[in-house]
Amino acid sequence: MTPQSKNRTASEHVSELTTNRLSIYVRCLGQLAASGVRTVSSHAIAAQFxxxxxxxxxxLAWFGEFGVRGVGYSVDGLAAHLRKVLGLGDPIRVAVIGAGNLGQALADYPGFPRDGFVPVALFDRAAAKVGTESRGGVPIFDIRRLPTVVRKEGIRIAMIAVPANVAQQVVNVAVAAGLRAILNFAPGTVTVPPGIKLKNVDLTVFLDGLAYYLANTANGKTK
Amino acid sequence: MTPQSKNRTASEHVSELTTNRLSIYVRCLGQLAASGVRTVSSHAIAAQFxxxxxxxxxxLAWFGEFGVRGVGYSVDGLAAHLRKVLGLGDPIRVAVIGAGNLGQALADYPGFPRDGFVPVALFDRAAAKVGTESRGGVPIFDIRRLPTVVRKEGIRIAMIAVPANVAQQVVNVAVAAGLRAILNFAPGTVTVPPGIKLKNVDLTVFLDGLAYYLANTANGKTK
DNA sequence: CTGTGTGAACCCCTTCACAGCG
DNA sequence: CGCTGTGAAGGGGTTCACACAG
Incomplete structure (x- = not known):
């Protein structure tokens, strides 16, 4: 079955590759809007980006018919549609677990609030850190208070920035606290129960990929 | 043509998905070795991870025949083979461009040296930062000294942690300095000339994917 | 008999090409 | 006439299933 014209909330299964690109499209549209462009064709977007x-x-077809034949898409209109599809209405509050260098950098990363994700709490188990706050002003809580703070602050996403050997425990704690979406920066294998969405950002894999490229292109080949 | 038995340095085109997994396998093997396992079958690896x-x-078939039929693989032997394939012999020296919170966190991230990637220099354009060093002791240089430092320090990979609006310029500078492998954390569209490997780590895309999941699973569906 | 290496089947994603609407 | 929306073709990646080596 193919996407239906009037089916706004496509209950078909949409590939993650598609939703990732939706995120890209939103950013591209934002850039176009900032340039004063009101209407674009798919070809124009494709060429520019x-x-x-x-x-x-x-x-786009998975989620509706947003374009006008012979004309293209309304930049603002399409961006609004896609933000709705992605669930980016109100700001989404996130927790960062692990108040080390990486965790604090993530909590203070200016790109997140700009895109509708607001880090409202850091968590750590080191007593020396608990009660203080990041340079950007995000308070650091004891990890044991996670369930309470999640509920009180309306936190919906956890970012995990702890050493690999405690990553699984921390993920378990996050799941137990009711969080259903987790972005994990710790390398290694981590599992979650069904119904929980886990995304891994394994920095080592990226670097290994670059190392492979360097090792297997004796700076001769153009590609 | 299929991978040849004796073809150690597979000149066939190997998919990036495959090389990414090689990186995973190396880590899995390391964990097995630490547990005292000497030999393992592909089924055992698959089940555990x-x-x-x-x-x-x-x-693995792309790079040779590493297994023994009826037995499996030597944990240490296979790990060594894969590290060679990935070009992970000697430590690879990397530069981090952008000495903000994220850049400094990356420069001091303990996981990198552990896996054979050593951040030896940070670069920034802010005069106040130049001449200082990160908490972990990585010196901060003026971005204009990049070509010199890259040459003297034998830097081969750049990690980019600057605001999106200057990312393209910074990438251009890195390419001009002779770097051929770049890991970019800035969101947005960045292009590089042929022969340069660019990997993007777009944190917003990950979060948007999680937001989509939250918006489209009215906590009823098991998957 | 166990587990590798591998052709073949399967499935999904991407790209093409065009009918049809504005 | 231009551009969307979409069936159909094409290309890759994953999984299956088994011949065969140890």
Whole structure:
């Protein structure tokens, strides 16, 4: 079955590759809007941001018909539609677990609030850190207070920035606290129960990929 | 043509998905070795780390025949082979461009040296930061000294942690300095000339994916 | 008999090409 | 006439299933 015209909340299964690109499209549209562009075609977006026009249209087709034939898309209108699809209405409050260098950097990262994600709490188990706050002013709580703070602050996403050997425990704690979406920066294998969404950002994998490239392109090949 | 038995340095085109998994395998093998396991089958690896046995074998087949039929793989032997394939012999020296919170956290991230990547220099354009060093002791240089320091220090990989609006300029500078592998944390569209490997780590895309999950699973569906 | 290496089947994603609407 | 929306074709990646080596 193909996406239905009037089916706003596509209950079909949409690939994660598609939703990731939706996120990209939102940013591209934001840039276009900032440039004063009111209307764009899929070809124009594709050309400017090195994407494929057909793919853009296919991705959008999963969620409705947003374009006008012969004209293109309303930049603001499409951006609003996609933000709604992605669930980016009100700001989403997030917790950062692990108040080390990386955790604090994430909590203070200016890109997150700008995109609708607001880090409202850091968590750690080191007594020396608890009660203080990050440079950006995010308070640090004892990890044991996670369930309470999650409930009181309306936190919906956890970012995990702890050493690999405690990552699984911390993820378990986050799940027990009712969090259903987790972004994990610790390397290694971590598992979650069904119904919980876990995304891993394994920095070592990225670097290994670059090392492989360097090792297997004896600076001769153009590609 | 299929991977040849004796073809150690597979010149066929290997998918990036495969090389990413090699990185995972190396870590899994390290964990097994630490547990005292000397020999392991693809099924055992798959079961323990939630992978697919056939895929493991297929991935390895691109680079040689490392297993013993009826037995499995030597944990240490396979790990050594894969590290060679990935070009992880000597430590690889990396530069971090952008000495903000994120850049400094990356420079001091303990996981990198542990895996053979050593941040030896931070770069920034803020005069107040130049000449100081990160908490972990990584010196901060003026961005204009990048070409010199890259040459003297034998830096081969750049990690970019600057605001999105200057990311393209900074990438250009890195390329001009002779760096051919770049890990970019700035969101947005960045392009590089042919022959340069650029990997993007767009944190917003990950969070948007989680937001989509939260918005489209009215905590009823098991998956 | 166990487990690798691998052709073949399967499935999904991307890209093409065009009908049809504005 | 231009551009969307979409069936159909094409290309890859994953999984299956088994011949065969140890």
């Amino acid at each position: 090195h994407l494929n026009a057909a793919q853009i249209r296919k991705d | 939630h992978l697919n046995a056939a895929q493991i074998r297929k991935d």
